[in-house]
Amino acid sequence: MNINLLNNKIEDLKDSIIAVTLFEGETVSNNLKELSDEFEGKYNEIENIKAFIDGKFINVCLVGLGVKEKLDSEKLRVVGGNLAKKARLIIKKSKAEIKDLDIFNLKLEKEETQALIEGIILGNYKFDKYKTEKEKEIHNVNINTEIDFTKEIEKAELLAKSTIIARNLVNEPSNIIYPETLANEVVSLGEEYGFDVEIYEEDKIKDLQMNAFLAVASGSTNKPRFIVMRYLGDKENKEILGLVGKGLTYDSGGYSIKPNSSMLDMKTDMGGAASVIGAMCAISCSKLNKNVVAVIAACENSISGNAYKPGDIITSMSKKTIEILNTDAEGRLTLADAIYYVINNEKVTKVVDIATLTGAAVVALGSIATPIVTNDNEFFDILENASKLSGEKIWKMPVFDEYKKIIKGSEADLRNSGSREGGCITAGLFVGEFVNDIPWIHMDIAGTSVSSKSDGYKEKGATGEGVRTLFYLAQNI
Structure with a gap:
């Protein structure tokens, strides 16, 4: 158009x-x-x-x-x-x-x-x-x-096009978009929009000891890829915004298998990855005077003799141990290693993770708004202002200490699944265990990343939720 x-x-x-x-x-x-x-x-x-x-x-x-x-x-x-x-x-x-x-x-x-x-x-x-x-x-x-209206038209076109990039990636079936092809798409987009891309294959992921990520990927014949996107628009500044997108290109649930009806749309479980890819396109093309590094731990959660199992204990890249109660609580495992990597290896100073993480997010806020878990109110204020510019609604959840107790393991440091109560909060807090003390925001777009009907500017299927909010966050941080 x-x-x-x-x-x-x-x-x-x-x-x-x-x-x-x-x-x-x-x-x-x-x-x-x-x-x-x-x-x-x-x-x-x-x-x-x-x-x-x-x-x-x-x-x-x-x-x-x-x-x-x-x-x-x-x-x-x-x-x-x-x-x-x-x-x-x-x-x-x-x-x-x-x-x-x-x-x-x-x-x-x-x-x-x-x-x-x-x-x-x-x-x-x-x-x-x-x-x-x-x-x-x-x-x-x-x-x-x-x-x-030339400037306004150019910005509208860029933000809409970047959102459509995310929509297309999510709407593609999982036999078309899997870890290797997703990585290839990012390489092409980096060349087109002007950000640097580095792809880590399985050997490099093993060298980094991303064992939580590798556990999730272990059941699939489609090998994982760790995707790193870098845009350094202000190299004199040490402030770097980190973006982490959940990149499950397909999620069967693993041995904690989903029913067929729940698996039909699991090509959409990489909605967070698509959002950070779209945001990086917009950020780079706009030549923002900011530094942003985005990462995606891309894999499939499948079943085989090699797949991880309920009852396993794994050691994450951070060396924290995790007891596996449910192999369908896999996204937080990949995010744990990805967020630890981007903080410690890329030296980001603030970080946002965005993920289709829990059904509990849908129960809590439906498809209207994205629940937020954060450790920094000032950082949240910037995100809230960004969401007002984008029109993508968010809502901050409470993070009382009682919620943190739910994710403590009995045989390991942490457990990857808590109770059904407060599920989107405890899942977010699990990811927060790998952040240390830097300002962090978790966005659970399980309800907002896909629309069940065509209405307004949304079409049935992927929405591209998060692309424009992350752009405005980077712009205004």
């Missing part, structure tokens, strides 16, 4: 969808006045009509923005996404060859315009790579205005 700044007139357009944005109670003075008089302009109200103008029929979408004072960026992303979906539906049903969406009467501030465009690009997304018949889509979005 191309976003263009133009200055067309409605009457000059034919094979295009005309979108006219209206605040509640607003009418327009052009040749759509009579139609807009009857349109209330309530928020997210989109009405498609055929207007007969200058001897020809034109597809028109009247787009309600609601009360101006109640509008915010996230609401604009949602209405932008729904406008794109409406436009795709019109294109699908139309016999004419329609490729453009022309937007008129745009009376938004620059940041609001950026949010609307993000919503349109993300709402136009559909993962139909493996369908023989593709749906028609919008090729060009033309903003018809005399205001220069």
Whole structure:
């Protein structure tokens, strides 16, 4: 999709969808006045009509923005996404060859315009790579205005494209994206977007004594990869932000096997990895004056004679020992070694891990918001401000000492599974055991990384949750 700044007139357009944005109670003075008089302009109200103008029929979408004072960026992303979906539906049903969406009467501030465009690009997304018949889509979005929105368009395009990179990686089936191919994708993206990539294969992972990570990977014939991405935009500064993404390209549950219905979507268990990859693309392409290192412990959790088992005791890279109560609590094991590595080997000074970690996160907050576990309130404040810019909702969970007792092992230092109570908190605190004292944030995107329906700027399937929040975190830290 191309976003263009133009200055067309409605009457000059034919094979295009005309979108006219209206605040509640607003009418327009052009040749759509009579139609807009009857349109209330309530928020997210989109009405498609055929207007007969200058001897020809034109597809028109009247787009309600609601009360101006109640509008915010996230609401604009949602209405932008729904406008794109409406436009795709019109294109699908139309016999004419329609490729453009022309937007008129745009009376938004620059940041609001950026949010609307993000919503349109993300709402136009559909993962139909493996369908023989593709749906028609919008090729060009033309903003018809005399205001220069060039910078806002460029940023919206970058953030949306980076989010779509994450969506595509998650939506790919596990026979296409597995540790080796995920690593190859990252190498290609690093070359395209300008960040350095180093891939560690199994021998190097063994040399690093990442035994928790290797235990999870031990049951699969697809060998693990440890992916390191580096962007150093301010080499004189010793401050480095670390990003750690959970990279389970498929999770069967291991010997603690999942039921078939729960395994169907386990290609999505690398949503955290996809988020940090997308964020690194945006960070590097924007040439932020920051230092960021991201790592992914990529593997599959499978069953074989070599697979790790309930009752095993393993020694992590940090030398802390872990009692395995449940092989389906595997993500925290890979994160334990990855987060220890990025702190001690890459010398990051703040770290965020992001993971589709627990069903308990879905129980706690549903698909609306991401639960957060942290050891540093000031660091959380920066993340919270970033989430307000991205529109991706977060909520900080309590970390009372009583929760930490639940993950203490009886035969080892730690146990990899606690009780069902407070599950997303105890899982996060398990990862926190490998952080030492540096500022740390854990994001459990199990509920927010995938959408069960198409609505607003989200499409059924992967959402790319976390990409834009991590970008703004890096920008504002």
